[in-house]
Structure formats: structure tokens, C-alpha cells
Amino acid sequence: MKKLTPQQIKDKLNIASLETGYVYTYTGQERQQDKIIVYCPKHKFEMKQIRQNATDCRKIDCCNPNGHMIYQDFIDICNRFDGKATIKLVGKKFKGYKSKVRIKCPKHGTEVIKLESLMHKIEKEACRTCSHIKHNRKIYPKEKWIEMAVLKAKLHIDN
Numbered sequence: 001m002k003k004l005t006p007q008q009i010k011d012k013l014n015i016a017s018l019e020t021g022y023v024y025t026y027t028g029q030e031r032q033q034d035k036i037i038v039y040c041p042k043h044k045f046e047m048k049q050i051r052q053n054a055t056d057c058r059k060i061d062c063c064n065p066n067g068h069m070i071y072q073d074f075i076d077i078c079n080r081f082d083g084k085a086t087i088k089l090v091g092k093k094f095k096g097y098k099s100k101v102r103i104k105c106p107k108h109g110t111e112v113i114k115l116e117s118l119m120h121k122i123e124k125e126a127c128r129t130c131s132h133i134k135h136n137r138k139i140y141p142k143e144k145w146i147e148m149a150v151l152k153a154k155l156h157i158d159n
Helices: 006-020 051-055 071-080 115-119 128-134 142-158
Strands: 023-025 035-040 045-050 086-089 100-105 109-114
Touching: 006 023, 006 051, 035 051, 045 051, 071 086
Parallel strands: none
Antiparallel strands: 023 035, 035 045, 086 100, 100 109
16 A cells, blocks of 8 residues: 555545545544544544544544544433433533533432443433432442452362
8 A cells, every 4th residue: 555645645635525524634644544533523533543544534433423432422421310410521522432421310420431331221310329329229339349349269279
């Protein structure tokens, strides 16, 4: 494969931008595996793509129905917990499942978790403490969890 000059790469990204509507930021790296920053103005979503995917006009996660989480999914999740807790995005940019969210429970205060963790909450309890209480699970401090994990590991090794 012929090595492209920086100007040729920029030209290809300009063509891709016209086709996709994305804004591409070329980092100046000439290697194939180096990332191009791609921004979707429609969803206010930014991610990195390898140069080949960017110049081939591949869709990014927010616009790909078969891909990862889109912003509307985030809104749907927030609505699922409506009234139980307030869920807000931490930071200005939505980063799919890796986004961090701030959950404010009227009973137990605020905690910050990854959105991916919130996805696993099947019940309508966004707050970890409320969920543990509802299902009669014990809530241990961090030190106790570590102590229990070490003990479990020792038992596993001995057997």
C-alpha cells in the first residue's frame, strides 16, 4: 500500500466529512494505526478512529444502530429511574457506556459511577444502597470487602 502524505490524508478526511457530516481532526501522525478524532455534531459525540476507518467514511458509535450506546439510550435509562433518583452526565461529552454519571438519591446522597454499571440495574433502584436494602443484601465498607476477598482467595488456594 502506498504511503499517503499528510496533505493526501487531509484531502481524504475532507471528502469523508462531506459524506458523513462528521468533523475530523487529523493529529498529524502518518502511521496507519494512529487515531483521527471524529466529532458528530448531531449527537455531540466524539471518539477516535484509526485513519483507515475515518477515510473509509465508517460510522461512529453514536450513529451506528448496530454499534454501541447512543445518546437516546442514555435518556431512556434516565427515564427508567424517574422519581427514584436524579441521573446527570459528568462532564460535557457523552462517551457511550464509558461515560460517568452522577446519581443523586434523595435518601443516600450522591455517587458517581460508569454508565455501564447503571445498565446492569434491572430493578428501578439507581442508588446502590437502595438496591442492597431492597434485596436484603449486606452493605460492607471497602476495608471489609478487601478482607473478605483475601479470605476467599486463601480458601480457594487451599482447596
